[in-house]
Amino acid sequence: MNEPFTRRDLPTLGLTANDLRAAVRRGEVRVVLRGVYVCAGVADTLELRARAVAKVVRPHHVIVDRTAAWLHDVDVHVYAEHDGVVPVETCALRGRAITTRAGVDGRTRDLAPVDVMKLHGVRLTTPLRTALDLGCSLRRREAFAAMAMIAGRHGLTQRDMERELGRFRRRRGVIQLRELVGLLDPRLESQREAWVLLAIADAGLALPEPQFWIVVDGVPTYRLDFAYPRSRVCVEYDGFEAHEKSIQQRDADRRRRQWLREHGWTVIVVRRGDFTGDALDQWLGALRAALVPTYSNRRW
Numbered sequence: 001m002n003e004p005f006t007r008r009d010l011p012t013l014g015l016t017a018n019d020l021r022a023a024v025r026r027g028e029v030r031v032v033l034r035g036v037y038v039c040a041g042v043a044d045t046l047e048l049r050a051r052a053v054a055k056v057v058r059p060h061h062v063i064v065d066r067t068a069a070w071l072h073d074v075d076v077h078v079y080a081e082h083d084g085v086v087p088v089e090t091c092a093l094r095g096r097a098i099t100t101r102a103g104v105d106g107r108t109r110d111l112a113p114v115d116v117m118k119l120h121g122v123r124l125t126t127p128l129r130t131a132l133d134l135g136c137s138l139r140r141r142e143a144f145a146a147m148a149m150i151a152g153r154h155g156l157t158q159r160d161m162e163r164e165l166g167r168f169r170r171r172r173g174v175i176q177l178r179e180l181v182g183l184l185d186p187r188l189e190s191q192r193e194a195w196v197l198l199a200i201a202d203a204g205l206a207l208p209e210p211q212f213w214i215v216v217d218g219v220p221t222y223r224l225d226f227a228y229p230r231s232r233v234c235v236e237y238d239g240f241e242a243h244e245k246s247i248q249q250r251d252a253d254r255r256r257r258q259w260l261r262e263h264g265w266t267v268i269v270v271r272r273g274d275f276t277g278d279a280l281d282q283w284l285g286a287l288r289a290a291l292v293p294t295y296s297n298r299r300w
Contacts (some may be wrong), residue, residue, distance in 0.1 A: 004038045004052040033067075034087055046073055050120035057090050062116055063124035064109065065089040065133055069146060071119055072127050074153055076134065076146040076191070112167075127154035132164055135180050136173030141275075144180045144198050145191035152186040187211045193225055193237050196270055200226075200235070203284045205291060208235060214260075222256055233266045233290045235283075266290040 005013060010020060020037065023029040030040045032052040042048060049071055053063055067089040069076050091109040115129040125133065131150040135143045150156065161181045168174045183201055187210040188194045201207060212227035212234070213220040226235040238253075257267050268286050273279055 002039065002042050004032055004036050004048065004055055006035055006037070006055050046071060047120045050122045053088055054120075054122050056088055057122070059123075061090040061092055061123070062109075062111060063089065063122060064091045065125075065130070065137060066146075068124045068130040069134060069150060071122065071124055072130060072150060072154065074146065074149045076138070076142060076149070128156055128160060128164065131156065132161060132168065132177065135161075135177040136168065136171055140176060140180070141195050141198060142191075143176065144183065145194035147180055147184055148186065148188040148194040149191060151184060152188060156186060158182075158184045158186075183207075185210055189225075190237070190239065192239055192272070195275055196226065196235060196237050199275065199280060199284065200287070203288065205284075205288060208233075222260065228291060231266075231291055232264045233268070233287070234260065235268045235270060235287060237270050239272060 007017065007020065010016060015023075020029065024031070024037070028040055029037050032038050032044075032049065033056070036052040036055050038048065038052065053067065053071065057063065063071060066076050091111070093109070093111060111125065111129070115125055116123055117126050118124075124130075127150050131147045134146040134150075137143070138146060147161070151158075151161075158181060161184060165174075165178060165181065168177060171177075183198065185197065188197060189211065193210070197207065197210070206228070208226035208228050210226055212224045212229060214222040214224065216222070224234040225237050227233070236257075257269075260267050268283055268290070270283050274283055
């Protein structure tokens, strides 16, 4: 069976709760979201996700926040949450009753018709509204990453978000939202790249250019996560631990960074654990030192 199902569907499928638990243990059935299951071989598509969400929400409710982002093909659940099953986040429009269903996080919210769309029959907030809501409600780093990933995936610009800020002036979290919109760059390609850019901004350093190509003999050859071309300084986010990379990947990284250094570039590598404490201070300090000759934010 290729359709998502819940425990209420088990009698129709000729299964018991014990059968379901055993199938999950054997890996024959997987959990799509809390309370919704599907056969393990069914591909994880946006249409499947939408059909799964439709199994647990009422037709007049609207999918919002992180669940809406998930349906827009941007997963902003934090790493630890992938070990569990997070609730579906919905809202009821003013005057409607919120859901009390287990596994569904219900709330109310004022949404204009332009804020809501349908995806495979499910009502959810648009990519623009979803990004703005998450910019208000998530913790700062996660909020910025969510906004950047949604913007990049759905062709949104900083100006698109700036036009909507007036509607959020009394919303809790709007001060954070305004700041993050001012830093938004849809060229960022991963959530951790967004964290790198935010850390650079917080350090008071000039912002680099994301996804900068180095041209060798007229051919775009090396793409840098972040670059200061005039200073020949680049910042690379390396999301893999050394033991997770193949020999070919490690060799390619080594040759690439060696070429950059031989041609006058300072290469600063940021890894997964480098966003707090001494590790954060270390790479930001190296970046600050590398930029001293030509970059300064001081006003004389």
